[in-house]
Amino acid sequence: MNIVLSRSVKRGVLLRLRKNLYVAKSYLDQAERKGIFSDYVEFTANKLYSPSYLSLEYVLHEHNLLTDLPRNITSVGMRKTDHFSNELGNFIYHTIKEDLFCGFKVIKKGNFSILKATKAKALFDFLYFRKKLLVDRKALEALRLNLGEFNKNDFKELEGYVAKEGSVKMKEIINWLK
Secondary structure (H helix, E strand, C coil), X not given: CHHXXXXXXXXXXXXXXXXXXXXXXXXXXXXXXXXXXXXXXXXXXXXXXXXXXXXXXXXXHHCCCECCXXXXXXXXECCCCEEEEECCEEXXXXXXXXXXXXXXXXXXXXXXXXXXXXXXXXXXXXXXXCCCCCCCXXXXXXXXXXXXXXXXXXXHHHHHHHHHHCCHHHHHHHHHHC
């Protein structure tokens, strides 16, 4: 079976997403024609490494909270930190504690169910994984966050995740955002 898969990849009939996970090139072409290719990429991000939800730079950029264009599709999961690269892109997964594996919604896009962090949870995750680097307000400002899109309800939700996480450092970082 591995020989058949390998030959199909070499012929361009299949695309290898990761070990033991493939997609037909014809399906990707069809998704492109139907305008659902980006939805498929998001769906794939959830399936490459399950359970996981889209978050961090990917979701922050989608909500215009980051000024820089992300080069990777970033997600959060409960298994070890990992990454996969294939023709669809670079998929990066960060590990979070089970009690912080929350704050995402299941979004239906056609036939795809996609797990994606809320705006507040994506910001929490983004800051949480950088908390050791954020030594002062200047370090936080260097991230160039566009908080104009962040409303009171978003901030209240963010504070809930910080309370759940419980560290003094995260509370300090959130105070710098105010």
